[in-house]
Amino acid sequence: MTDSLILGLSSGSACLATCGMVMFPYLMAGSSGVKRIAVDLSLFLITRFVIYFILATLSWYFGQALFSNPVVRNIVPGILYIFFAVMLIWYSIGKNRSPNCPAKIVKTINNNRLVPILLGLINSLGFCPALFIILTKGATQGTLVQSYLAFLAFFIGSSIWFLPLPLAGKIRKKEVLKNIGILATGLAGIIFLIKGITNLIGGIING
Amino acid sequence: MKKVKIIAGISWAIFCLILILILFPGLNSFSGSVSKLPFMKLNPRYTGGEIANQVIQERCTLDIRKPVFNGFLKERTSGFVQLDWHGTIPEMIKDSIDYDHDGNMDFCILVDRKNSKTVLDPISKKVKGVVISTPTSYGWAVRIGLLK
Amino acid sequence: MDNTLKVAGMRKSFGKSLLFTLPMFLITFMFMTGGKPNFSDPASGLAMLTAFLLVNVLYFFMHYTGKTDRYRAVLFIIFALSLSYTLIHNMLEVRKSMSFSQADILECKIPFCHLVIPMMILPAAFTKSIIFPGSIISGFANISSMVVLWLVATLVLGRGFCSWGCFYGGWDDGFSRIRKRPVIKKISELWKWMPFAVLLMVVLSAALTMMPTYCSWICPFKAVTEFERVTSVESATKAGIFLSLFGGLVVALPVMTKKRTQCSFLCPLGAINSLSNKITPFTVKIDKDACNECFKCVGVCPLYALTTDDIKAGKVSLFCSKCGKCVDACSRNAIHYGIRGIPSGTMKNFSRNLFLFVSFLFMAIFSSGSIINTFHGLLKLIF
Ligand code: SF4
Ligand code: SF4
Numbered sequence: 001m002t003d004s005l006i007l008g009l010s011s012g013s014a015c016l017a018t019c020g021m022v023m024f025p026y027l028m029a030g031s032s033g034v035k036r037i038a039v040d041l042s043l044f045l046i047t048r049f050v051i052y053f054i055l056a057t058l059s060w061y062f063g064q065a066l067f068s069n070p071v072v073r074n075i076v077p078g079i080l081y082i083f084f085a086v087m088l089i090w091y092s093i094g095k096n097r098s099p100n101c102p103a104k105i106v107k108t109i110n111n112n113r114l115v116p117i118l119l120g121l122i123n124s125l126g127f128c129p130a131l132f133i134i135l136t137k138g139a140t141q142g143t144l145v146q147s148y149l150a151f152l153a154f155f156i157g158s159s160i161w162f163l164p165l166p167l168a169g170k171i172r173k174k175e176v177l178k179n180i181g182i183l184a185t186g187l188a189g190i191i192f193l194i195k196g197i198t199n200l201i202g203g204i205i206n207g
Numbered sequence: 208m209k210k211v212k213i214i215a216g217i218s219w220a221i222f223c224l225i226l227i228l229i230l231f232p233g234l235n236s237f238s239g240s241v242s243k244l245p246f247m248k249l250n251p252r253y254t255g256g257e258i259a260n261q262v263i264q265e266r267c268t269l270d271i272r273k274p275v276f277n278g279f280l281k282e283r284t285s286g287f288v289q290l291d292w293h294g295t296i297p298e299m300i301k302d303s304i305d306y307d308h309d310g311n312m313d314f315c316i317l318v319d320r321k322n323s324k325t326v327l328d329p330i331s332k333k334v335k336g337v338v339i340s341t342p343t344s345y346g347w348a349v350r351i352g353l354l355k
Numbered sequence: 356m357d358n359t360l361k362v363a364g365m366r367k368s369f370g371k372s373l374l375f376t377l378p379m380f381l382i383t384f385m386f387m388t389g390g391k392p393n394f395s396d397p398a399s400g401l402a403m404l405t406a407f408l409l410v411n412v413l414y415f416f417m418h419y420t421g422k423t424d425r426y427r428a429v430l431f432i433i434f435a436l437s438l439s440y441t442l443i444h445n446m447l448e449v450r451k452s453m454s455f456s457q458a459d460i461l462e463c464k465i466p467f468c469h470l471v472i473p474m475m476i477l478p479a480a481f482t483k484s485i486i487f488p489g490s491i492i493s494g495f496a497n498i499s500s501m502v503v504l505w506l507v508a509t510l511v512l513g514r515g516f517c518s519w520g521c522f523y524g525g526w527d528d529g530f531s532r533i534r535k536r537p538v539i540k541k542i543s544e545l546w547k548w549m550p551f552a553v554l555l556m557v558v559l560s561a562a563l564t565m566m567p568t569y570c571s572w573i574c575p576f577k578a579v580t581e582f583e584r585v586t587s588v589e590s591a592t593k594a595g596i597f598l599s600l601f602g603g604l605v606v607a608l609p610v611m612t613k614k615r616t617q618c619s620f621l622c623p624l625g626a627i628n629s630l631s632n633k634i635t636p637f638t639v640k641i642d643k644d645a646c647n648e649c650f651k652c653v654g655v656c657p658l659y660a661l662t663t664d665d666i667k668a669g670k671v672s673l674f675c676s677k678c679g680k681c682v683d684a685c686s687r688n689a690i691h692y693g694i695r696g697i698p699s700g701t702m703k704n705f706s707r708n709l710f711l712f713v714s715f716l717f718m719a720i721f722s723s724g725s726i727i728n729t730f731h732g733l734l735k736l737i738f
Binding site for chain 2: 368382386456457458460461462477478479480481482483484485486488489492498499500502503504507510511538560565596606635637652679680694695696697698709712713716717
């Protein structure tokens with residue numbers, strides 16, 4: 001659970017600094033005080049939670065089906081970890097990091113009630129290497145409960161950053177937060193890279 | 208206002224000068240005070256936990272420590288129990304341990320000190336394996352991994 | 356005012372420099388000898404005398420020449436080398452190996468180092484305990500005394516600790532001085548924030564695993580101090596990480612960039628020290644009236660603490676370690692040591708004298724033990 005939480009915490013900070021700043025105006029749109037903000041934020045977080053719950057279930061069943069062969073089970077997850085970890089590192093140091101968040105799509109939506117739900121959907125299903133890593137983790141857990149726990153830790157880690165979202169307008173050094181978040185994401189990638197290599201070596205030795 | 212700022216700045220600097228001057232002569236007493244702060248004690252994960260039971264053997268003593276499951280915000284599901292032998296320890300240590308004091312033995316341990324070999328025979332399902340088995344300055348120590 | 360005159364303003368006459376050195380002379384004498392020099396063992400006496408002369412000659416030259424960094428660096432680098440020597444020597448003498456054993460960990464005999472401090476904070480707050488296998492109060496480098504030393508140094512010097520107190524910083528400082536010109540000239544600004552990302556990661560991971568993760572997995576200085584004995588794939592991986600980070604960030608990159616890359620891009624304590632720069636009384640200031648924006652200072656800063664924008668804005672960034680390299684490089688004395696509250700461009704001499712006394716005294720006394728020990732070892736080796 002620890003590494004999932006760390007992954008969530010590190011990728012969540014970068015996510016807040018990029019997508020969070022796009023979401024903020026929409027979560028705030030037409031707001032009539034704290035209650036409304038709390039409702040919108042809760043809807044957003046609940047959507048993420050539900051999506052992760054579904055992903056945890058799907059990934060685990062996929063893992064059971066795909067990794068039934070012991071050789072595959074010992075080696076493929078290691079390779080996947082390495083691949084996605086390298087993607088995560090590349091994302092953090094690469095110059096072509098997309099400056100545009102997919103959440104910008106919500107600009108086209110008129111229904112304010114739907115916005116937080118849609119944002120939750122986009123945010124949890126975003127094409128993000130951190131999500132692929134957690135999917136790999138979910139798929140390789142021994143039991144379904146362990147898969148849920150891994151996703152739960154990831155959800156908690158990444159959600160913490162969204163809680164102060166109503167204050168986002170007051171954050172002055174947005175760029176600094178974003179830089180630190182992106183670099184922390186890269187470091188989480190390194191942790192998973194090491195994990196992938198050890199898994200692979202262990203898999204080869206045992207398999 | 209400017210003057211106040213200058214005076215405050217210089218006073219702060221002079222205070223720091225004094226702090227550095229007394230730092231080294233007073234280091235022992237400052238450290239002594241810091242060491243008494245409530246959080247200045249080693250976590251049981253490092254000390255091995257408090258001694259829960261002492262078994263006096265023929266020529267040596269076995270300390271069985273409290274199982275350690277300490278985590279950050281809550282206890283963990285896995286931990287360890289540390290055993291320390293001191294005194295004149297035989298070449299071959301062989302002991303049966305009931306670490307949770309429920310009247311039933313939880314594991315048997317055999318340490319061949321000469322060849323640095325440790326064999327664990329788990330009886331309870333909560334006993335996972337040998338984490339550390341090493342000679343120490345006082346004798347020999349073993350940590351056995353446990354499930355809660 | 357003419358440039359040369361401005362520089363001359365930082366210099367002092369021979370007599371005045373001696374006078375300024377006198378307090379340092381007396382205090383270091385008291386500390387190193389305890390008031391009674393003992394020459395019963397000639398090697399120890401000579402080692403002590405050499406160390407004593409070294410610090411005072413360096414301090415004298417800081418006043419006499421008006422230059423700071425070049426004399427600071429000599430002691431700073433010797434400090435780093437001598438501490439590694441002392442640690443390794445102790446390890447070899449006591450344990451016949453540079454690595455510590457499981458028994459040392461179990462018996463909580465590992466010397467404490469200030470880099471652990473950021474990782475201690477959350478567990479100390481939430482579990483009221485320390486997650487390090489060291490001694491709380493007794494023995495060499497115990498936790499309490501190291502915490503006190505770091506706390507005071509950080510309060511007084513801020514990130515100045517990284518150029519006047521840290522016994523590791525001298526390594527990359529030393530390597531960054533080897534080449535005359537850098538091979539790599541431009542590195543993305545983004546990397547400056549890496550220590551904060553590392554800080555975030557190690558603080559969290561240490562709390563969650565209840566282990567000083569930076570020490571167990573990352574610290575490059577394990578390569579020149581002590582590390583876990585290689586007995587498994589995991590310990591071999593760790594040793595590989597230590598050695599490659601040391602080779603890359605402490606040796607190769609500093610040589611190629613002429614910058615202190617380990618301190619700039621990795622060290623989590625450096626990040627905390629940077630934040631503490633906000634409260635310390637001593638700062639580096641820019642006198643905008645005197646500055647002609649030649650940006651020489653920007654090029655020489657070893658910690659990426661100065662940008663052309665900073666100079667234009669008249670403010671040094673929070674990464675500054677008060678090493679004095681930019682101050683030495685500025686021919687117009689426009690960038691100078693200052694004291695918080697005192698407007699830039701004024702009381703330059705007073706601020707410098709006070710800062711030098713405080714920071715150099717800290718370094719001289721903090722380093723004296725290991726320097727004497729090293730000189731003693733060398734003398735024994737020669738004779
Ligand atoms: S950045 Fe870290 S290693 Fe470098 S001088 Fe500062 S505390 Fe020491
Ligand atoms: S700004 Fe000047 S004093 Fe500060 S670290 Fe850079 S060179 Fe050293």
